[in-house]
Amino acid sequence: MRRGLTVLLPVAVALFAWTGAAAADPTSISGTVPNGGCDGTRTVSVSGPSRIEVQVSSTSASTHVYGEIVAPDGTVVAKDAYDTPSGGNYGIRVCSFYAAFDPPNMQYRGIYGTAAAHQPALPRQAADIATTPVDTGAVLGATASINHVVYGHGAIRTAAGLAWVTLRADNSGHVRVSIDNVARNLHLHYTRGMSAVFSKNSVRITGHGVKLTVVDRARDAIALKTSRLTASGTVVRGRFRIAL
DSSP states (O other), X not given: OHHHHHHHHHHHHHHHHHTTTSOOOOEEEEEXXXXXXXXXXXXXXXXXXXXXXXXXEESOSSOOEEEEEEOTTSOEEEESEEEOSSOEEEEEEEEEOOOTTSOSEEEEEEEXXXXXXXXXXXXXXXXXXXXXXXXXXXXXTOOOOOSOEEEEEEEEEETTEEEEEEEEEETTSOEEEEEEEGGGTEEEEESSSOEEEEOSSEEEEEETTEEEEEEOSSSOEEEEEOSSOEEEEEOSEEEEEEEO
């Protein structure tokens, strides 16, 4: 009996201390998102300053589908995670950047959750499963054993306007790269013959005369060299992610 009290008493105290602040159980979501658009908004109500997080993966070949968080007034305030200043009816929705080699509509799956402000809202294991890239030929919900992956869609400024890069690569040898610069009529798209070398927060892609380095940080950066365009700089639109 005394042993039972020794175990249960700290638990009861912990539950009392964290009532209303602990992370809520994640909610699973799935559906279809248009290429270059968003699906419907789901309401997420919080009673005070809170963390809202959403993680998604999809059948997008470039895997640049992401979660978007919307404030009560309809303003988009963040992607993937946000600390609300107060309570209210916020919203989440799933969106994608446009990619010419993606279909008009793509399936996605994911999870979202809430917690106390500045605290993780999604259990790490659940987030990893929810965001494992889904192959276009796979059944939605399947997982893959991939340790290194980079994905995203972003643009840097050049002397000839914005240069857009769409990238999805992993350490199993699958690399997809698209490079677009309208001013120079440059439209490159490769799904084979490219290689990726990962480091702590960057990846270097080479092949077909292209050299591309992407750095994942607070302000993502790109260094790009092709036969017709050489440029580098911080990403001014979009974003990239590297997971090791």
